[in-house]
Amino acid sequence: MNNKIKYAIIAVVVIIIAIIAASSFLGTSTDNDPTHIVITVPGHTGEPETGFNPLTGWGNGHLNFNPLVQSTLFGSDENGSFVNDLATNYTISADRLTWTVNIRDDVVFSDDTKLTAKDVAFTFNEAKKTDGELDLTNLKEAKAVNDTTVEFTLEKPQSTFIYDLRYVGIVKEDGYNNETYGSNPIGSGPYKLKQWDKGQQAIFEYNDKYYGKEPYFKQVTMVFPEEDNVLQMVKSGQIDVAEAPISAYGENVTGYKLVEFESPRAQGFSLPYLPDTGLKTDNGNPVGNNVTSDPAIRKALNVGINREAIVESVYKGIGKPEYTGVDSLPFANEKAKITDNKPDEAKKILEEAGWVDTNGDGIREKDGVKASFEVYYPPNKEDRQSLATIISEQAKDLGIEIVLKSADWDTIYTKMYSQAVVMQQSSDNPYSAVYQQYYSKDAEGFLESDYRNPNAYNNSQVDGILDQGMNAGTLEDAYQYWSQAAYTGSGSGFGPNGDAPWLWAADNHFAYFVKDDVDMGTLSKLGQDYYANILDWTRKSS
Numbered sequence: 001m002n003n004k005i006k007y008a009i010i011a012v013v014v015i016i017i018a019i020i021a022a023s024s025f026l027g028t029s030t031d032n033d034p035t036h037i038v039i040t041v042p043g044h045t046g047e048p049e050t051g052f053n054p055l056t057g058w059g060n061g062h063l064n065f066n067p068l069v070q071s072t073l074f075g076s077d078e079n080g081s082f083v084n085d086l087a088t089n090y091t092i093s094a095d096r097l098t099w100t101v102n103i104r105d106d107v108v109f110s111d112d113t114k115l116t117a118k119d120v121a122f123t124f125n126e127a128k129k130t131d132g133e134l135d136l137t138n139l140k141e142a143k144a145v146n147d148t149t150v151e152f153t154l155e156k157p158q159s160t161f162i163y164d165l166r167y168v169g170i171v172k173e174d175g176y177n178n179e180t181y182g183s184n185p186i187g188s189g190p191y192k193l194k195q196w197d198k199g200q201q202a203i204f205e206y207n208d209k210y211y212g213k214e215p216y217f218k219q220v221t222m223v224f225p226e227e228d229n230v231l232q233m234v235k236s237g238q239i240d241v242a243e244a245p246i247s248a249y250g251e252n253v254t255g256y257k258l259v260e261f262e263s264p265r266a267q268g269f270s271l272p273y274l275p276d277t278g279l280k281t282d283n284g285n286p287v288g289n290n291v292t293s294d295p296a297i298r299k300a301l302n303v304g305i306n307r308e309a310i311v312e313s314v315y316k317g318i319g320k321p322e323y324t325g326v327d328s329l330p331f332a333n334e335k336a337k338i339t340d341n342k343p344d345e346a347k348k349i350l351e352e353a354g355w356v357d358t359n360g361d362g363i364r365e366k367d368g369v370k371a372s373f374e375v376y377y378p379p380n381k382e383d384r385q386s387l388a389t390i391i392s393e394q395a396k397d398l399g400i401e402i403v404l405k406s407a408d409w410d411t412i413y414t415k416m417y418s419q420a421v422v423m424q425q426s427s428d429n430p431y432s433a434v435y436q437q438y439y440s441k442d443a444e445g446f447l448e449s450d451y452r453n454p455n456a457y458n459n460s461q462v463d464g465i466l467d468q469g470m471n472a473g474t475l476e477d478a479y480q481y482w483s484q485a486a487y488t489g490s491g492s493g494f495g496p497n498g499d500a501p502w503l504w505a506a507d508n509h510f511a512y513f514v515k516d517d518v519d520m521g522t523l524s525k526l527g528q529d530y531y532a533n534i535l536d537w538t539r540k541s542s
């Protein structure tokens with residue numbers, strides 16, 4: 001047989017097998033109901049291990065998104081601004097320690113039982129106790145004053161507390177079991193869980209007890225594909241909206257459009273800020289790095305790399321350069337940025353700091369220490385691996401060696417205080433995006449379970465500014481402090497024009513394959529929460 005014919009036959013067989021696998025994954029290929037839609041799980045969350053339980057992380061924590069099954073006190077409009085959901089209004093006491101929220105009196109759970117303030121208080125008190133990603137340590141107590149009023153008492157003022165009120169889905173107190181709720185959730189949101197085929201998909205159906213707008217789509221099937229399988233699933237035509245892996249950004253698929261969602265998804269390197277003085281993590285691993293602790297190394301990398309080239313090479317142009325980690329948020333500070341793609345200026349910074357190549361091997365040294373460090377990334381994330389690779393190549397021209405290391409997250413967490421890690425910042429909440437990310441840790445705070453401030457950035461002046469932000473009267477009042485923390489005006493701050501504890505490189509926007517007949521309405525400004533407005537989605541007539 002002619003080799004060309006043979007290889008063509010093999011290729012066809014492979015495609016057929018992939019399509020059959022996709023059909024099997026989705027359970028059926030015969031559902032022609034236009035009010036049924038198939039989508040992928042939000043962002044990079046993957047299938048929720050504990051099910052659809054907001055108390056253990058569903059919809060909040062590491063990534064914030066619409067939990068579908070549960071209502072939240074507040075929601076978001078297309079600009080990310082707060083709007084009422086269960087809440088009708090709220091007030092904050094003069095000492096900013098008590099938040100009083102009034103809720104609707106016409107809401108029932110999907111089992112037709114009434115939702116009251118007791119359920120809201122229970123949800124938050126229980127969420128504080130559960131082992132989820134949501135940080136509610138500052139919540140002293142939530143208390144139901146009456147059926148429609150909840151009081152939240154804080155340990156200390158927290159201007160960002162409304163973000164917790166926005167993303168925590170409300171569960172029913174009566175009969176709640178933390179071990180089983182995720183598989184059989186009772187909520188008051190627009191959908192209820194119909195079926196969960198673990199490892200494959202979850203099917204949600206319209207909750208006819210829902211108090212809000214009735215959605216066009218009465219059934220939502222959420223699939224949990226591996227990144228490598230997404231493109232073939234789209235080509236099979238059996239998925240309506242799918243997050244596109246970076247490897248597929250250049251693909252044109254008949255019947256689909258590639259839709260770009262703006263997003264504050266910043267990616268870059270965390271650079272260990274402290275020198276290695278013998279400090280250890282809670283599990284006995286080293287803290288500090290004698291190369292990245294030198295500000296000349298951090299500043300030279302920030303000035304010397306070419307962010308535009310990174311966006312084009314790694315993200316196929318779907319994104320933009322990122323400098324501070326919060327460039328696209330309301331409290332961004334232009335003065336915190338630097339001008340990059342200046343390798344000659346970067347080399348001058350290094351040489352003036354004593355980093356020179358004395359033996360001609362292309363790697364600078366200072367006091368017998370080579371300008372060399374490791375960078376870790378997870379093996380299943382193509383974007384992070386590509387980012388690490390291109391930055392290491394650009395750093396070579398500066399005389400800095402970056403050694404690539406692929407490892408699972410358990411290993412990465414043991415290394416993050418002593419070596420660089422390719423990290424991502426996706427939250428619009430200044431508490432997690434700024435306060436937790438840059439507030440100093442003491443010697444007891446180097447926990448391998450705490451990925452916030454993974455490079456142990458330490459600046460008492462910045463700490464004071466961040467405290468002012470937390471104590472501000474309103475969320476908007478706090479913006480000036482989050483901005484000032486990036487650049488204090490005296491040469492310090494978490495931005496690259498300050499202390500440069502991070503090498504932020506790019507804001508990688510989310511991209512989705514969307515079937516031509518699906519109308520998603522006004523796109524969300526938060527790409528990971530792409531179905532925030534799912535109640536407005538429709539299917540165009542054929």
